[in-house]
Amino acid sequence: MHPRVSSGQLAVAGVAALIANGVVYNATGVRVRAPLPIATKKLLSRWVERHLESAVLRYPQAMTSGTPSSTVASAEPLSATLHVNDFDMHYWEWPGSGPTLVCLHPSGHYGRIWERVAQQLAPQYDVLAPDQRGHGDSGQPPSGNAAVDYASDVEALAAGRNLQRIVLVGHSLGARTAMVHAAEHPERVSHMILVGGPHFSTIQPSADVDHWTGNANAMRQRSKQLPSADAAADILRTSYPRFTEADIQHAVKYNTQPAAGGGLEWKYEPSWVADGLVHALDDLRPYAARIRCPILILRATGSWELTAERMPHVIRVFSNTQVTVVDIDASANLEVEAPDAVAAAIRDYLSTN
Numbered sequence: 001m002h003p004r005v006s007s008g009q010l011a012v013a014g015v016a017a018l019i020a021n022g023v024v025y026n027a028t029g030v031r032v033r034a035p036l037p038i039a040t041k042k043l044l045s046r047w048v049e050r051h052l053e054s055a056v057l058r059y060p061q062a063m064t065s066g067t068p069s070s071t072v073a074s075a076e077p078l079s080a081t082l083h084v085n086d087f088d089m090h091y092w093e094w095p096g097s098g099p100t101l102v103c104l105h106p107s108g109h110y111g112r113i114w115e116r117v118a119q120q121l122a123p124q125y126d127v128l129a130p131d132q133r134g135h136g137d138s139g140q141p142p143s144g145n146a147a148v149d150y151a152s153d154v155e156a157l158a159a160g161r162n163l164q165r166i167v168l169v170g171h172s173l174g175a176r177t178a179m180v181h182a183a184e185h186p187e188r189v190s191h192m193i194l195v196g197g198p199h200f201s202t203i204q205p206s207a208d209v210d211h212w213t214g215n216a217n218a219m220r221q222r223s224k225q226l227p228s229a230d231a232a233a234d235i236l237r238t239s240y241p242r243f244t245e246a247d248i249q250h251a252v253k254y255n256t257q258p259a260a261g262g263g264l265e266w267k268y269e270p271s272w273v274a275d276g277l278v279h280a281l282d283d284l285r286p287y288a289a290r291i292r293c294p295i296l297i298l299r300a301t302g303s304w305e306l307t308a309e310r311m312p313h314v315i316r317v318f319s320n321t322q323v324t325v326v327d328i329d330a331s332a333n334l335e336v337e338a339p340d341a342v343a344a345a346i347r348d349y350l351s352t353n
Helices: 007-021 038-055 111-121 147-160 173-184 209-220 229-239 245-255 270-281 285-290 311-317 339-352
Strands: 078-084 087-094 100-104 126-130 166-171 189-195 256-258 264-266 295-300 323-328
Touching: 078 147, 087 111, 087 147, 100 111, 100 147, 100 173, 111 126, 111 245, 111 339, 126 147, 147 173, 166 173, 173 189, 173 270, 173 285, 189 339, 209 270, 229 245, 229 264, 245 256, 285 311, 295 339, 311 323, 323 339
Parallel strands: 100 126, 100 166, 166 189, 189 295, 295 323
Antiparallel strands: 078 087, 087 126, 256 264
């Protein structure tokens, strides 16, 4: 049982221990040893709203610079394809002997976007990063780009690889997919890590509608064809101003391909991605309430979406499990902007939970 202490004592003791020892605390400021009883979580919910800022881990600036670690492995990942749900799913693998992490990319991106994170987790962990349906080197089925469709692909991949237990890591589209899969396959998922957190619009109906419909419309107007690699790089620089030039060139290399008529083309159909972006407005609260595995949310400090004011609601939606929140200095794409901090947070979390 947890000792009875006042909210003030929790805040002071929690932050002091965090600073001194780097101990991982859950979103209520209590040291994570085992899932809190539901009743306890409800009693502490008001304290969460008042003291969330003191209960969230923060990684120091030195860990979020994006500078590659000296211990990062440089080996190329393995490339493989598995037939799932009537299409060929391509995935990358950084082999390891520990638990398997399945990393799910955002809309319009590609599995290898996780490269700098995966390099720091292997070989302690076995890291898989699929190109999700309609993305990268995977096929595009005739229909189906809601989270439930992507989640069925993850389950087919896990079954095809005979993975008994997995850690799901997802960002944006990947986070939506992870939430649905974790809810529907609790026997398969040991932990879930939401990089950037869940989309607020999926847990608060009517939130951020203009943002997601605008994004979908802009993607629908994008041409698949590109005159050159420089043109692709220019589009990426505008879309992702915090990406380094190396990040931009990585995306050009792995998210475009030669076009039949000359030039290049994106490795996705913009209309397919646009249709998927609309699903960021789907209500996933019923899935969130069914999730039983522990959850780590990596929140970008510069996020327009998951502000500190919104976080108490985010945490309450996952009503039947333990949620840990970690703040990382980034704006949105944490796996690209702050891979060192993301890898460190994942490693620390899995070693203590």
